[in-house]
Amino acid sequence: MTRERSGRDRARLLATLRLQYPDALAESGFRLLHPETGDPYTDDRRHLVATCRSIANFSAGAVVGGPEWCVDAVEHGLEFLREAHRGADGGYRLVVDDGGEPVDRTRSAYGHAFVLLAYARAAAAGLDGADEDLRATHALLEERFRDDAGLLRSDCNPDWTEREAYRGQNANMHACEAYIAAYEATGENRYYDRANHIAEKITGDLATATDRLLWEHYTDEWTHEFTYNEDEPRHQFRPPGYQPGHHLEWAKFLGLLERYGKEDESIAVTEGQYDRARELFDAAVDLGWAGDGFVYTVDRDGEPIVADRYGWALAEALGAAATLAERADFHGDDEERDRFRDWERRLADCASAYRGPAGLWYEKRLSPEDGGDPVGPKPPGVEPDYHPASAYYERWRSARKMSDRP
Numbered sequence: 001m002t003r004e005r006s007g008r009d010r011a012r013l014l015a016t017l018r019l020q021y022p023d024a025l026a027e028s029g030f031r032l033l034h035p036e037t038g039d040p041y042t043d044d045r046r047h048l049v050a051t052c053r054s055i056a057n058f059s060a061g062a063v064v065g066g067p068e069w070c071v072d073a074v075e076h077g078l079e080f081l082r083e084a085h086r087g088a089d090g091g092y093r094l095v096v097d098d099g100g101e102p103v104d105r106t107r108s109a110y111g112h113a114f115v116l117l118a119y120a121r122a123a124a125a126g127l128d129g130a131d132e133d134l135r136a137t138h139a140l141l142e143e144r145f146r147d148d149a150g151l152l153r154s155d156c157n158p159d160w161t162e163r164e165a166y167r168g169q170n171a172n173m174h175a176c177e178a179y180i181a182a183y184e185a186t187g188e189n190r191y192y193d194r195a196n197h198i199a200e201k202i203t204g205d206l207a208t209a210t211d212r213l214l215w216e217h218y219t220d221e222w223t224h225e226f227t228y229n230e231d232e233p234r235h236q237f238r239p240p241g242y243q244p245g246h247h248l249e250w251a252k253f254l255g256l257l258e259r260y261g262k263e264d265e266s267i268a269v270t271e272g273q274y275d276r277a278r279e280l281f282d283a284a285v286d287l288g289w290a291g292d293g294f295v296y297t298v299d300r301d302g303e304p305i306v307a308d309r310y311g312w313a314l315a316e317a318l319g320a321a322a323t324l325a326e327r328a329d330f331h332g333d334d335e336e337r338d339r340f341r342d343w344e345r346r347l348a349d350c351a352s353a354y355r356g357p358a359g360l361w362y363e364k365r366l367s368p369e370d371g372g373d374p375v376g377p378k379p380p381g382v383e384p385d386y387h388p389a390s391a392y393y394e395r396w397r398s399a400r401k402m403s404d405r406p
Helices: 002-020 048-063 068-085 109-124 130-144 169-186 189-210 244-263 273-288 311-330 334-354 386-403
Strands: 045-047 095-097 102-104 166-168 217-219 295-298 304-310
Touching: 002 048, 002 068, 002 386, 045 048, 045 068, 048 068, 048 109, 048 386, 068 109, 068 130, 109 130, 109 169, 130 169, 166 169, 169 189, 169 244, 189 244, 189 273, 244 273, 244 295, 244 311, 273 295, 273 311, 304 311, 311 334, 311 386
Parallel strands: none
Antiparallel strands: 045 095, 095 102, 166 217, 295 304
8 A cells, every 4th residue: 555655646746847847947947837827937037946946856756767857857957056056156146047147146045955955866866966066065065154053054145254143943944954865865974964963953952942842033143033023924934933834844854864863773863853753743733733724924822923824834744744654654653653644634635725727836825814815926936846846755755665664
């Protein structure tokens, strides 16, 4: 049964990518597609995060043995990442136009985490030169972004001076994701160690001050900054409050760290990751599950700040539930395995509400109080169905792990 499940999720991943290919490929870089029509947006800006996410998507398709066009799309994206986004000093520009001219030269910590992810996924897919670029990006992160706490510092100007005395969990969460992918691609423990260190700090040490919940914003000394952006509740990358969706992503990443820690005897395993991953999943449900998705943000008292349901949070819940079902199976915890499988089914049943007529996912659905209408992403956009593709990729991997057990 689990082998059949993995086959279905492989098909779902490739179907998601087929909706993108070839229309998302511009003459240079990738274009965002509209979820209602499937037509490319006419905006000529290219966001670093979207470029990297598209590379990661098609690389996953290549890893699962998808059609040759998956590799073609990865090569297309890598060329643009190297030639248009990358500057002479090795850093990456946040936004460029379709000709490679800089629009926003910010050295984004969040963006560079996705650069590492893109090269890691491409290396796993066997793309030429991706392993060298992976090592170079790791060195860049070590030199330019790693702070005294061993975490990523904030966004920088083109000369690498910090823009503000800020630290954020979001950039670090995606750095953790990227380092896990780098470990998967290379088997090198240094990448696992980096991912594990970030996870321990964010989901362990720092969470002791917030009843084990995960705050988003900190000072440059990693002190909680509870008033940050409180006047911008809909900020695209740094909204105030707790984000249930990020608790779900962390649940997935802790499950993956536990998986590889148990498989590789050379790794010093952090105890309790399975329990902490389940705790974070359940916290996300308590904070944000609304029956049709997860509210975007809640305040420190648990009241919604922005009650819109974002598609990415639902997709991440799907991937987290699959990962935790696999980890429960590993631990012989049948009750928890069945519970997370039930969550997979419930979440999958909700997914159709977030897909537009073209099959692509909307960015969000407004809260019922605001009409519940679906809303597509605004250009230049950072979401080329990366979260749904990641969910199906992880469901494929988790089901295969379970099916391989005696």
